[in-house]
Amino acid sequence: MAAGAIVAVLVGGAPPGTAATQPPPPPSPTAPCDALSPIAIPCTLLGKTADAVAAECRRAGVPDERCTVPLAHKVTQAAxxxxxxxxxxxxxxxxxxxxxxxxxxxxxxxxxxxxxxxxxxxxxxxxxxxxxxxxxxxxxxxxxxxxxxxxxxxxxxxxxxxxxxxxxxxxxxxxxxxxxxxxxxxxxxxxxxxxxxxxxxxxxxxxxxxxxxxxxxxxxxxxxxxxxxxxxxxxxxxxxxxxxxxxxxxxxxxxxxxxxxxxxxxxxxxxxxxxxxxxxxxxxxxxxxxxxxxxxxxxxxxxxxxxxxxxxxxxxxxxxxxxxxxxxxxxxxxxxxxxxxxxxxxxxxxxxxxxxxxxxxxxxxxxxxxxxxxxATVWSWAPDEPRVDGGGCTLQRADGRWVAAPCADRHPAACRSGSTWTVTAPVPYAAAAAACASSGSTFALPRSGDQNAALQAVAGTSGGASPGAGGAWLRYRITS
The missing domain is CATH 3.20.20.190 (Phosphatidylinositol (PI) phosphodiesterase)
Structure with a gap:
């Protein structure tokens, strides 16, 4: 997918302004054994044996859904x-x-x-x-x-x-x-x-x-x-x-x-x-x-x-x-x-x-x-964002995750000078570049997890569309 456009979106998910929570990971396949053993070795040995049996089942041509073995990882093409x-x-x-x-x-x-x-x-x-x-x-x-x-x-x-x-x-x-x-x-x-x-x-x-x-x-x-x-x-x-x-x-x-x-x-x-x-x-x-x-x-x-x-x-x-x-x-x-x-x-x-x-x-x-x-490596879009009905501009929420937002809304703009992130007073998206330029910086877009976290540390506590809302405009237009 090109970085300049989002061409496929899903609907649903957490509304803007709420924390982007992650569902808990599935339990370990050896969890029933782990609950009984104070050390890892016995359960690991049983798990490796079960994984080998399940793999041989799949290799024999049995449908992978039927090769589910207790204590083994569940491996399916459907997943x-x-x-x-x-x-x-x-x-x-x-x-x-x-x-x-x-x-x-x-x-x-x-x-x-x-x-x-x-x-x-x-x-x-x-x-x-x-x-x-x-x-x-x-x-x-x-x-x-x-x-x-x-x-x-x-x-x-x-x-x-x-x-x-x-x-x-x-x-x-x-x-x-x-x-x-x-x-x-x-x-x-x-x-x-x-x-x-x-x-x-x-x-x-x-x-x-x-x-x-x-x-x-x-x-x-x-x-x-x-x-x-x-x-x-x-x-x-x-x-x-x-x-x-x-x-x-x-x-x-x-x-x-x-x-x-x-x-x-x-x-x-x-x-x-x-x-x-x-x-x-x-x-x-x-x-x-x-x-x-x-x-x-x-x-x-x-x-x-x-x-x-x-x-x-x-x-x-x-x-x-x-x-x-x-x-x-x-x-x-x-x-x-x-x-x-x-x-x-x-x-x-x-x-x-x-x-x-x-x-x-x-x-x-x-x-x-x-x-x-x-x-857990996803640091940009919130679950199921950008929404088709959310708007054409990109907003980093106070929790650091990105959402689609109407471009006419007023939010601080994310500005970067060297490795330093700052935010402006709330402005419409169209005025974000000028607002950053007035402070000698550039309207910018985080391109890595640490850049996004550094911006969030600055913008997450700033004033947004409503008192304490936080967040900032990011230099990214959404196309469909």
Whole structure:
């Protein structure tokens, strides 16, 4: 969806001036077990077994509605189809387009952790201890735009012991790639992503390749697969390649955080590849080690503006900030006293706080379209907005969410100068630009969750159409 227009709207939802409340997330599938166990391990083990049984049921061709197993996640194509008709999907598309002009350091990505590790893909040892339930294609369908693939260089039975690049959730080469068995080859996984991109030519994804290879032959094979598979039928490459002139002393090119998704798309590319520095693949893969952080405290995360004391404002302003979770049995075994309710889980409430604070990249586990976490990344439109009968102009309510409003109404205008937001006295929408200009600033539109939260902090307590109403006009006209 283009950022300049809303082309599909739903009716209903919360009226302007009320808080945009989120429905509670569905209960954990292992909730009946969790109520009986003081630690997570037993219920996680039962849940993984149930997920594997349900996945095999679906793989056998049984209708997915009939593959509901107690303690297993409920995975249905109907949920995916319903999501594609929802206001959450429309808002996620809108926000993705709205952030297209932002530098990568400021743009938000909905992502998954160990995206490949799903029993829905194939029956393997590591997939049974899954991080995901959906396939890669299904994840992309529900607005995931950042994927993670772990690459190993292991002997393959079908190749008579010859090594090949394999996508696997296992240990490092120093630990003999423990856990990797019959997982799929990189050359069979990557086409699933390429096929989806070929049908969605306006989309750009961030693809994190976790390096567990460390052999020159492995990098050469990886590059050959990337260059062959991430190519369109007309022969053009989908890869946004590093500029050799920007290569650092370590032989790799740092991720250019000042580039935007729009610029990537304008170059003809759709895939930004990131990983650790390895000169063997540096022709395709950006080194992001110095450009991102991912060791913050999820359990201690607080609502805006407190956020996470691990990182100060300068980190958010200069790096990609990533938070991920790990729902595997292995992770629980490493923390055997962990309670069933994981304090490091990315719950909808945590996700909303992180979105307001400017977290760029989420690594969700077990993401399903109806579990509330994608909805928690929505910081712009209120549920089922903009209404067809609401008006042609956009108003940020006092709670920070956006609604359609009659342009003749009088509200403060949202003004921006540098990174500072201010608001004017109430004016009709037509006078908003002039009102901001009179104070030396520009009538503006938030393009990220943290920008929206910063404006709300200023406008939410200002005088609006009625005393104490708060809110502000945003520089966005609604078209149908």
């Amino acid at each position: 995916r189809d319903a999501y594609l008709k929802s206001w959450v999907h429309q808002a996620a598309e809108f926000q993705y387009a709205l952030g297209g002009s932002l530098p990568l350091r400021d743009a938000q990505w909905i992502g998954t952790h160990n995206s490949f590790n799903s029993p829905s893909d194939s029956l393997t040892l590591s997939h049974e201890d899954s991080n995901q339930q959906l396939t890669l294609t299904q994840q992309l369908d529900i607005d995931v735009r950042a994927l993670e693939l772990d690459l190993h260089w292991i002997p393959r039975l079908e190749r008579l012991g010859q090594r090949a690049v394999t996508v696997c959730h296992g240990e490092s080469p120093s630990e003999a790639d423990l856990g990797c068995t019959n997982e799929p080859l990189f050359s069979t996984v990557l086409p699933k992503i390429a096929d989806w991109l070929d049908g969605h030519s306006d989309q750009v994804i961030l693809l994190y390749l976790e390096d567990q290879m460390q052999k020159p032959a492995a990098y050469a094979s990886t590059i050959a697969t990337l260059d062959t598979v991430l190519r369109r039928p007309d022969g053009s490459s989908m890869i946004y390649r590093p500029d050799p002139s920007k290569r650092a002393a370590n032989g790799c090119t740092p991720l250019p955080l000042g580039v935007s998704r729009d610029q990537v798309r304008a170059s003809g590319a759709q895939v930004i590849l990131v990983g650790s520095c390895a000169p063997g693949w540096s022709a395709d893969v950006f080194d992001w080690n110095a450009d991102h952080v991912e060791s913050g405290s999820t359990s201690a995360y607080q609502p805006y503006p407190a956020c996470d004391a691990t990182y100060d404002a300068s980190v958010y302003a200069t790096k990609l900030v990533r938070y991920f979770e790990d729902s595997t049995l292995v992770a629980n075994l490493l923390d055997p006293t962990r309670p069933p309710a994981d304090p490091n889980a990315l719950t909808p409430a945590k996700v909303q706080s992180m979105t307001d604070c400017g977290v760029n990249l989420f690594g969700f586990d077990q993401l399903l379209p109806e579990d509330g976490r994608i909805q």
